[in-house]
Amino acid sequence: MTSVPIIDVSGLRGDRAARQAVADQIGRACEEIGFFCITGHGIPQELIRRVREASLAFFDRDEEEKRAIERQPPSYRGYIPLASEGLARSLGRAGAAADLKEAFSMGPVGAPDDAYHRSAEAAPHFAPNRWPASPADFQPAFEAYYEQLAALAGTLLGGFALALGLPEDWFADKVDRHISNVRALHYPAQPEEIEPGQIRAGEHTDYGCLTILLTEANKGGLEVLNRRGEWEAVPHLPDSFVVNIGDLMAQWSNDRYVSTMHRVANPPRSGNTRRLSIAFFHQPNHDALIECIPGCAGPGNPARYEPITSGGHRLMKVSRANQAATTMA
Numbered sequence: 001m002t003s004v005p006i007i008d009v010s011g012l013r014g015d016r017a018a019r020q021a022v023a024d025q026i027g028r029a030c031e032e033i034g035f036f037c038i039t040g041h042g043i044p045q046e047l048i049r050r051v052r053e054a055s056l057a058f059f060d061r062d063e064e065e066k067r068a069i070e071r072q073p074p075s076y077r078g079y080i081p082l083a084s085e086g087l088a089r090s091l092g093r094a095g096a097a098a099d100l101k102e103a104f105s106m107g108p109v110g111a112p113d114d115a116y117h118r119s120a121e122a123a124p125h126f127a128p129n130r131w132p133a134s135p136a137d138f139q140p141a142f143e144a145y146y147e148q149l150a151a152l153a154g155t156l157l158g159g160f161a162l163a164l165g166l167p168e169d170w171f172a173d174k175v176d177r178h179i180s181n182v183r184a185l186h187y188p189a190q191p192e193e194i195e196p197g198q199i200r201a202g203e204h205t206d207y208g209c210l211t212i213l214l215t216e217a218n219k220g221g222l223e224v225l226n227r228r229g230e231w232e233a234v235p236h237l238p239d240s241f242v243v244n245i246g247d248l249m250a251q252w253s254n255d256r257y258v259s260t261m262h263r264v265a266n267p268p269r270s271g272n273t274r275r276l277s278i279a280f281f282h283q284p285n286h287d288a289l290i291e292c293i294p295g296c297a298g299p300g301n302p303a304r305y306e307p308i309t310s311g312g313h314r315l316m317k318v319s320r321a322n323q324a325a326t327t328m329a
């Protein structure tokens, strides 16, 4: 039996009792495994179809065309070539293998050009997005998807607040200038033998607050490390997303909620096993200070983490995931 529950979150758009009932299920899932599948999310299937189609068309382009929009560190937006980062390195394992994936990443749209957004700490998080010249629907589809997923994340955060016994809008002023990212992740088929230790995405925990992931059914999918210490496949359901919490929610909640280790497994050698997933990484305001939520520490349960800023934590993780890639190449 799988440990990852399925939660219908449509009640978060209902009355207070309905919202609390969903929140209680979210709270339980986050205490037990840190992952859940959601239905009743309200994101139109047509938008999901557009963003998937645009992504596949882009990844099918020539390498040269894709590299024209390659990300330019310290910005982490744009095209990320195959095997150029290793998520397991984000845990500080500098020698871990690079992931057998390529990606496209984009962030905030239309952020004002003012002192807050231009400061040295803010700038990498508000770096301009880099768009491919085609397909024509690529930019409109991603911008619409970003906006809708950000709204869904806001709704889910209301549920997290209720689950933690906080005012429902407790997270609102910490995420009102969020630096979230949408990342399309393409894992090619693997017809040839691969190097020992190589994997589609190495084990890691997510960096931000919460992740809303669009998956697909193909072999070589997402696996989560359950409480028994076993890798377990995360189910794929039609018209659903996988939600998991990241490091910042774990730190906020003083580990009451777990930022669970996960990875993307390799597929069999034969067959059309390529896989596309699209992740929305919800990341609070760059200057939001993440410190133990009132009520999550107490006698016998001291705060476990030094306060950190959202933006600082993200840059540290991104640079670790990439650093070794350049020195080992």
Ligand SMILES: O=C(O)CCC(=O)C(=O)O
Pocket (backbone or CB within 6 Å): 185, 201, 206, 213, 215, 221, 222, 262, 263, 264, 277, 279
């Ligand atoms: O592609 C997936 O299913 C998950 C990818 C992932 O965990 C990540 O990029 O953080």
Ligand SMILES: [Fe+2]
Pocket (backbone or CB within 6 Å): 204, 205, 206, 262
């Ligand atoms: Fe992840």
